[in-house]
Amino acid sequence: MATSMAAAIAASLPAPTAATPSSVKPTYDAIPASMSKVIDIQAEIPITSVQLDAMVVSKIIKHGRESAFGTGTLLGLDFDGTVEVSNCFSLPAFPEEEDKAAKAVAQANYQRKVIGHLREVQGDENAVGFYQTTTVPLRQSLVDLQAADNARLRQGGILVVHDPSQASRGIASFRAYRLTPQFMSAYKQKKFATQSLIEHRLTFSSIFEELPIRIHTSALASAFLSMVSKPSSPTTLQSYAARSMTTLARPYSSLPPDFSHLDLGLPSAVTRNLEQVVEGLDSYRTEENNVAYLTRQIAREKTRADAYVTTRKEENARRIAQGLSPLPEEDVSRLFKIPPEPSRLESMLLLGQIDASAKNLEEATGTGLVRIYAAQDP
Amino acid sequence: MSLGASSSAVHINAPGAQRLPVAVRLDATAVFTILDHHLRKRDNQKRVIGTLMGIRTESDVQVRSAFAVLHSETADQVAIDEEYFQNMLEVTQKVQTREQIVGWYSTGSELNNFSALFQNYYAQQTGPHQAIHLLVDTGDRTKEFGIKAYLGSPMGVSAKPDNCVFVPVPVTLRQADGERPGLNLLRTASEEPNHTTPVLTDLQNLERSLLDVISMIDRVQNYVQSVIDGDIQGDPAIGRFLLDTLNTTTEGLEKGKLESLFNIHVQDTLMVSYLANLVRSQAEVSSRLTLVT
Numbered sequence: 115m116a117t118s119m120a121a122a123i124a125a126s127l128p129a130p131t132a133a134t135p136s137s138v139k140p141t142y143d144a145i146p147a148s149m150s151k152v153i154d155i156q157a158e159i160p161i162t163s164v165q166l167d168a169m170v171v172s173k174i175i176k177h178g179r180e181s182a183f184g185t186g187t188l189l190g191l192d193f194d195g196t197v198e199v200s201n202c203f204s205l206p207a208f209p210e211e212e213d214k215a216a217k218a219v220a221q222a223n224y225q226r227k228v229i230g231h232l233r234e235v236q237g238d239e240n241a242v243g244f245y246q247t248t249t250v251p252l253r254q255s256l257v258d259l260q261a262a263d264n265a266r267l268r269q270g271g272i273l274v275v276h277d278p279s280q281a282s283r284g285i286a287s288f289r290a291y292r293l294t295p296q297f298m299s300a301y302k303q304k305k306f307a308t309q310s311l312i313e314h315r316l317t318f319s320s321i322f323e324e325l326p327i328r329i330h331t332s333a334l335a336s337a338f339l340s341m342v343s344k345p346s347s348p349t350t351l352q353s354y355a356a357r358s359m360t361t362l363a364r365p366y367s368s369l370p371p372d373f374s375h376l377d378l379g380l381p382s383a384v385t386r387n388l389e390q391v392v393e394g395l396d397s398y399r400t401e402e403n404n405v406a407y408l409t410r411q412i413a414r415e416k417t418r419a420d421a422y423v424t425t426r427k428e429e430n431a432r433r434i435a436q437g438l439s440p441l442p443e444e445d446v447s448r449l450f451k452i453p454p455e456p457s458r459l460e461s462m463l464l465l466g467q468i469d470a471s472a473k474n475l476e477e478a479t480g481t482g483l484v485r486i487y488a489a490q491d492p
Numbered sequence: 493m494s495l496g497a498s499s500s501a502v503h504i505n506a507p508g509a510q511r512l513p514v515a516v517r518l519d520a521t522a523v524f525t526i527l528d529h530h531l532r533k534r535d536n537q538k539r540v541i542g543t544l545m546g547i548r549t550e551s552d553v554q555v556r557s558a559f560a561v562l563h564s565e566t567a568d569q570v571a572i573d574e575e576y577f578q579n580m581l582e583v584t585q586k587v588q589t590r591e592q593i594v595g596w597y598s599t600g601s602e603l604n605n606f607s608a609l610f611q612n613y614y615a616q617q618t619g620p621h622q623a624i625h626l627l628v629d630t631g632d633r634t635k636e637f638g639i640k641a642y643l644g645s646p647m648g649v650s651a652k653p654d655n656c657v658f659v660p661v662p663v664t665l666r667q668a669d670g671e672r673p674g675l676n677l678l679r680t681a682s683e684e685p686n687h688t689t690p691v692l693t694d695l696q697n698l699e700r701s702l703l704d705v706i707s708m709i710d711r712v713q714n715y716v717q718s719v720i721d722g723d724i725q726g727d728p729a730i731g732r733f734l735l736d737t738l739n740t741t742t743e744g745l746e747k748g749k750l751e752s753l754f755n756i757h758v759q760d761t762l763m764v765s766y767l768a769n770l771v772r773s774q775a776e777v778s779s780r781l782t783l784v785t
Binding site: 172176179180206281283284326329332336341342376469477 | 523527530532557630638673677691762768778779
């Protein structure tokens, strides 16, 4: 009951975006009792959904069109379990060669600068997460980025992934994720060996949890959209042209309806998707080989160490039998460098990547089947 | 050719100008940014202004994005926060390296002599090209949403910065291929009662499209029926168009060919779907096995 009440209040209120201008001293009013359920200062209400504003959707799509792996910051508020993302800005692509620390510093500086500027025009100033435009759903860099800011952001922040390649199938693909607590605790310890994976019950599907996304358009944006999609009356010239020719003039609306979903062929999208799966499998195979090699290395070193210990023990036993003082039992770990167990993070991420690509493929083929049976003559 | 309210766009070759853009093509992103800025204006602000970023081509100006600019406006003077403007420009150009300043926007419905001053200021920023001015009327007073674009042209014998003739230029909505699905999604959201929608799945999208087509066929049927009944006068252009559409059939293909093509396609799709399933279950098994050891 409390949640539904809270939701009702949340719906009836304008988004609380009142940023106090820097010149005026902020005054803190007591939160009214009716609102205390929905405004959580301590970030106690768990995030259950994400809401994207029209501007955010449009900006992310634009960024996705311009660069293959675009990253940016999401700004907004969390309110009654919903993260309302009301603005975003793209981060410049810092050259890859730069060392990671310098890159992170440059990125943070840029972020602070832009947020400062946005504050001056009453924009939102709370970073709530990141967005990434990518065709590959799970990537190491993505996880690193998200995990690095996990502590700074309220409730760990969210991640919105947009896949621009889906646009060719007529889909605007947006997904929201957040890192799971299990993953974060493993990440903090920087341990991704098998034992740690078992302890945290980590598989690729438990790195991120997906959050449902809703798209919201402000009243003004709705007015704009309805204006551009409304068919306008043809001009005199156009109607004369239509009368004298065999073809009708094009639809007079600025945003005509789109029927790309009904396109039957679309082999390119499926082919690309299939290629992605195969590529993923290839790199997974390479990674598995690496892990197997390292495991063999560990096993070999271990056998050698064991063999050394046994010979030393046997020798000692012999020496004691002969009445000699035994040789000291040396620390084996200092004599033999047993390499640490390889991190399984990379292979886990690759598996996740393969799974996500295969899922996309499954969806595409599923719809493809429906489509072609629908087109078949009855 | 304005978006929304009609305007009479004329083209005048202003003396001394380099080359005049003949059309303004506007990205939806820029519009959303402007509208958001307008929503966030302070109570005592009459309008908000900002900078338009975009790309100039041979024939038109593409407005790709926009950012807000601080300004103050009183009864007898205006000021732009120049420092803010330069800072914002710097951070924007770090990300959008290809985009330049092409002009400025303002919300509201009127062009006044302050507009002329702003136009003069932006003309210095965009020189030697002309600055364009985008007037976004949010319908507060005129009750009609509309976007108009203008070029500034000096007026009078001796040009003064606060004198300016705003010459309308046609403005159209530009949409790249990759943007269509997104705009459709937003349109779906805007049509809902509370302006919110979940992201649609592939199948839901397909269903919507099919329903759209069905309703269109219904409309055409109604139209044809009422023409046959003599209720309304038939339009020959529509008649010819319908005839053309009905003539596009698959009869050109051999009888069995279509069926075999169909079967091949279905088999391919099933094969890929099977493969995808297989890969997914293998991946799942593999990740579980890691945990078992």
